[in-house]
Amino acid sequence: MKRDFLSGGVLIALAAAYYIATGTIAESTLSDEIGATGLPRLLAMLLAFIGLALIARTAFVALAARRANVPQVAADEEEGAPLPRAVGLLLIGGAYVVLLPFIGYFLSVALLIGAVAFYEGAARSWVLPTAALGGATLYWAIFVKLLGVHQPAGSLFLGWLS
Amino acid sequence: MTSFWDILHLLTATPLVPVAILGLTWGILGGALPGISASITMALVLPFTYTMDPAMAIALLACVYIGAEYGGSIPAILIRTPGTNSSAATVIDGYELNRQGRAGEALGISLMSGVVGSLFGLAMLALLTEPLSWLALAFKPTSYFALGILGLSVIASMGGDSLLKGLASAVVGLMIATVGTDPISGVTRFTFDVADLLSGVEPVVVMVGLFALTELMSQSGSTSVTQLGGSIRIRLPGWAMMRKLRRSQAIGCFLGLFEGLTPGGGGSVAAFMSYNEARRWSKTPEQFGKGSEEGIAAPEAANNTVASTALIPLLSFGIPSSNSTAVLLGGLLMHGLLPGPRLFEQNPQVIDSLYVGSLIAIIAQIGVGVLILPACIWLVNRPRPYRAGFILALILSGLFTLNNSPFDLGLALALGLMGYLMRLARFPVLPMILGVVLGHMVESSYRRSLVLSGGDFHIFVEDPIAVGLLGAALFFIVFSLAREYRDARRTQLQETHS
Numbered sequence: 001m002k003r004d005f006l007s008g009g010v011l012i013a014l015a016a017a018y019y020i021a022t023g024t025i026a027e028s029t030l031s032d033e034i035g036a037t038g039l040p041r042l043l044a045m046l047l048a049f050i051g052l053a054l055i056a057r058t059a060f061v062a063l064a065a066r067r068a069n070v071p072q073v074a075a076d077e078e079e080g081a082p083l084p085r086a087v088g089l090l091l092i093g094g095a096y097v098v099l100l101p102f103i104g105y106f107l108s109v110a111l112l113i114g115a116v117a118f119y120e121g122a123a124r125s126w127v128l129p130t131a132a133l134g135g136a137t138l139y140w141a142i143f144v145k146l147l148g149v150h151q152p153a154g155s156l157f158l159g160w161l162s
Numbered sequence: 163m164t165s166f167w168d169i170l171h172l173l174t175a176t177p178l179v180p181v182a183i184l185g186l187t188w189g190i191l192g193g194a195l196p197g198i199s200a201s202i203t204m205a206l207v208l209p210f211t212y213t214m215d216p217a218m219a220i221a222l223l224a225c226v227y228i229g230a231e232y233g234g235s236i237p238a239i240l241i242r243t244p245g246t247n248s249s250a251a252t253v254i255d256g257y258e259l260n261r262q263g264r265a266g267e268a269l270g271i272s273l274m275s276g277v278v279g280s281l282f283g284l285a286m287l288a289l290l291t292e293p294l295s296w297l298a299l300a301f302k303p304t305s306y307f308a309l310g311i312l313g314l315s316v317i318a319s320m321g322g323d324s325l326l327k328g329l330a331s332a333v334v335g336l337m338i339a340t341v342g343t344d345p346i347s348g349v350t351r352f353t354f355d356v357a358d359l360l361s362g363v364e365p366v367v368v369m370v371g372l373f374a375l376t377e378l379m380s381q382s383g384s385t386s387v388t389q390l391g392g393s394i395r396i397r398l399p400g401w402a403m404m405r406k407l408r409r410s411q412a413i414g415c416f417l418g419l420f421e422g423l424t425p426g427g428g429g430s431v432a433a434f435m436s437y438n439e440a441r442r443w444s445k446t447p448e449q450f451g452k453g454s455e456e457g458i459a460a461p462e463a464a465n466n467t468v469a470s471t472a473l474i475p476l477l478s479f480g481i482p483s484s485n486s487t488a489v490l491l492g493g494l495l496m497h498g499l500l501p502g503p504r505l506f507e508q509n510p511q512v513i514d515s516l517y518v519g520s521l522i523a524i525i526a527q528i529g530v531g532v533l534i535l536p537a538c539i540w541l542v543n544r545p546r547p548y549r550a551g552f553i554l555a556l557i558l559s560g561l562f563t564l565n566n567s568p569f570d571l572g573l574a575l576a577l578g579l580m581g582y583l584m585r586l587a588r589f590p591v592l593p594m595i596l597g598v599v600l601g602h603m604v605e606s607s608y609r610r611s612l613v614l615s616g617g618d619f620h621i622f623v624e625d626p627i628a629v630g631l632l633g634a635a636l637f638f639i640v641f642s643l644a645r646e647y648r649d650a651r652r653t654q655l656q657e658t659h660s
Contacts, residue, residue: 007587011330018337021352028347033617034609036344036351043337050330057326061650080380086582089382089554090575093375096558097571109559113551120382120547131548139559147210149563 004058011051019044104154110136182522185222189229194538196243200230201485205369209560216497217512221519231469235272248429248465251437255457266397272462273531279463280524282415283470294478298502303610308631310604313481315635318593319642327589335597345606358569365492372591375578410440410456411463418467429468433461
């Protein structure tokens with residue numbers, strides 16, 4: 001219930017931010033009747049309307065339940081991992097993106113596999129670095145050598161692994 | 163019309179055979195991993211197809227889809243955990259047969275019923291798609307706009323427990339699609355001086371972020387342990403068993419065809435519907451739930467039929483009806499291929515490769531399915547922390563191949579977080595993906611229509627096709643609202659009485 005109120009508010013805020021951002025779109029002499037801002041502004045208004053409707057519906061359901069003397073059911077139980085845990089995984093991915101241009105593909109992937117496995121509960125043993133280095137070798141062989149994909153060599157190194 | 167020589171050329175002068183078998187193998191392995199759905203398996207391989215020949219890329223994706231539908235039944239039968247949503251119905255009797263020591267037999271029935279369903283689905287795909295696509299020749303820009311709105315409305319209204327949330331998700335998807343260069347005037351929108359955004363947000367990045375990364379984040383920290391026995395061997399059913407199963411397989415095929423054609427339908431709905439119908443028409447309905455062979459054959463035939471028939475509305479009109487077909491549409495658009503009659507005219511090699519590649523995959527499924535089982539068991543038995551590390555590395559490595567840009571990786575991670583938050587708030591992600599995929603078509607058709615009419619909105623009601631499609635979109639929205647209202651009333655009454 002609370003989550004739907006919050007979602008409605010987020011939708012309205014998103015719609016407002018998006019609408020304001022349409023002000024940065026330049027006018028074009030090639031523009032048609034609608035223009036480059038036409039659909040975005042329509043979408044912003046539509047999203048704001050949906051946000052309002054979501055809040056109104058949630059309020060209506062809450063009021064109806066109160067009138068009927070029905071106790072509020074806490075239906076907002078968590079599904080899957082809690083937010084901080086999930087964001088932690090995302091931050092490891094973010095660290096990979098930041099490190100990639102500096103330390104190169106091979107080391108970044110090795111660190112990524114090792115860090116994610118450790119974060120997800122892998123025991124501290126020789127298996128962890130072995131899997132990380134083995135995985136990095138496997139992906140390096142597939143992407144760089146087999147598929148010929150250009151992956152960053154790493155500005156801190158000489159690029160001997162790419 | 164494709165000749166025998168065209169097919170021979172495909173088989174001998176192109177890498178179609180290894181591509182089909184590779185896609186099938188990847189699909190079975192991905193589908194066998196609990197939590198990795200058919201669409202995620204396809205999304206993981208999507209970035210790799212970027213540099214491939216378009217015909218081979220589309221064939222690869224279709225073969226992954228076919229493989230994943232079978233792969234999902236392996237953990238469903240062996241550990242009572244469906245690998246994909248559409249194999250959930252297989253758990254009921256598949257796991258029961260496993261408990262009776264007949265796991266190999268259950269896997270064999272699943273495999274062969276899948277092959278029957280896939281062959282039927284492929285025949286329907288080849289028969290129906292091209293004639294249907296010719297209808298699209300009568301389409302004007304107004305019709306295409308209405309078609310896009312219909313697709314979005316159907317998915318938004320069928321996708322989750324709330325129409326408003328589905329619609330909000332679709333609108334946000336359309337908003338993402340407006341990032342980049344305006345299709346009519348050429349001015350840039352919402353790029354904020356970021357060069358990587360000039361060409362817009364790639365649907366592939368959105369799909370990988372919202373499907374694969376969201377799933378990985380949701381499973382983070384999970385302590386569930388899956389262990390499969392390593393000594394199981396598939397036992398393919400004999401003729402007598404296949405004769406016994408023909409009725410349930412026919413039910414699965416028919417309902418798979420129906421659900422594949424229906425927007426918003428899908429393998430899981432088809433599988434459960436055919437399970438129920440197979441029980442109703444069975445000579446031994448009392449066996450269902452206690453290890454009935456027919457209880458495996460019907461849902462497996464159904465979900466494998468859907469893997470082919472769901473491509474009919476996609477290839478004819480460009481409207482994907484499920485997550486997996488949305489990924490396939492992403493693959494088509496990534497290679498500059500627009501579904502519809504012109505795809506058949508201008509790129510017949512893509513269609514031929516899709517059909518022939520699918521046929522190769524279906525036939526090869528019998529051998530590959532048997533041979534790959536030990537590898538599936540090995541993969542499923544790997545500790546989850548290491549699996550997560552390898553999957554995240556695969557996602558980020560694959561995405562980098564798109565534009566050699568770390569920006570895509572950051573964007574996908576941000577979208578992964580968005581998908582995770584949407585899941586927490588119970589917003590469906592498929593309407594958003596469709597919004598991104600269909601956004602360009604919806605906007606350019608809308609604006610082109612108004613250019614033609616000089617800004618007069620009556621043009622949308624002067625085109626009978628557009629009126630019909632917009633009417634259907636309205637019907638789906640009203641129907642969904644009525645259903646929500648009825649469900650809310652029922653819940654309220656139950657709570658008042660309890």
